[in-house]
Amino acid sequence: MTRAPIRPAPWTVETSRVEYTDRFLTHRMDRCLTERGNILDPYHVLELRDWCHVVALTEAGEVVLVEEYRHAAGRVVRGLPAGTVEAGEDPAVAMPRELTEETGYSADTWITLPSTWGNPATQTNRVHSYLALGARPFGGQSLDPGETIDVVLKPAGEALADLMAGTWVISGLHAAGLMLAHHYARMHAAGDPRLAPLAR
The missing domain is CATH 3.90.79.10 (Nucleoside Triphosphate Pyrophosphohydrolase)
Structure with a gap:
């Protein structure tokens, strides 16, 4: 039996912590569970103003x-x-x-x-x-x-x-x-x- 292909989907953020913040940016580190069941830890995110x-x-x-x-x-x-x-x-x-x-x-x-x-x-x-x-x-x-x-x-x-x-x-x-x-x-x-x- 052929399995349905896994399609891109939003990851599940299991935990999140702020590593650094100032008036320009926030550096966030997430532990993510992907749609394929893989753990990415840490996954680095920069929160910036538009x-x-x-x-x-x-x-x-x-x-x-x-x-x-x-x-x-x-x-x-x-x-x-x-x-x-x-x-x-x-x-x-x-x-x-x-x-x-x-x-x-x-x-x-x-x-x-x-x-x-x-x-x-x-x-x-x-x-x-x-x-x-x-x-x-x-x-x-x-x-x-x-x-x-x-x-x-x-x-x-x-x-x-x-x-x-x-x-x-x-x-x-x-x-x-x-x-x-x-x-x-x-x-x-x-x-x-x-x-x-x-x-x-």
């Missing part, structure tokens, strides 16, 4: 980018304006704030793109992507103690070409946000000419 990032497009068709030292990579990385969603905060409120704090820019129109998981195997947080149109200087930056950020304006077509050519090494999450914005622009550029530079 993140957000934005593809901010100026009237001239440039993407507002940031260059910042990223310590785990050990190098200065160019990416999208991004930040952490505070506890209880709406991501749609967090992202305009983060754009202004990091770049000194604001935007006229905000479009919500699909959200994704940061890394659903080991992290609890979602990543919220936005497209902002009519980005323009609004004021000075308001940086955290660990931030030193250069603002870079790049024509949208060049930014996409650099990404696809592999000459722009970017966070995978930011790459996903940029491609979501590109796809949105291609779908809607006929009705909104502001999207044309990102649709090419």
Whole structure:
């Protein structure tokens, strides 16, 4: 007699303990019983707040980018304006704030793109992507103690070409946000000419 195949299913958490916690993250260690009857102990989980990032497009068709030292990579990385969603905060409120704090820019129109998981195997947080149109200087930056950020304006077509050519090494999450914005622009550029530079 052939047994029915075992299908993926949520694991049973038999015990759970917090190994470390601070204002940035909680490191949890679970003892898990899998759907196949295997014990995984410990299984490490990072509880993180949600993140957000934005593809901010100026009237001239440039993407507002940031260059910042990223310590785990050990190098200065160019990416999208991004930040952490505070506890209880709406991501749609967090992202305009983060754009202004990091770049000194604001935007006229905000479009919500699909959200994704940061890394659903080991992290609890979602990543919220936005497209902002009519980005323009609004004021000075308001940086955290660990931030030193250069603002870079790049024509949208060049930014996409650099990404696809592999000459722009970017966070995978930011790459996903940029491609979501590109796809949105291609779908809607006929009705909104502001999207044309990102649709090419």
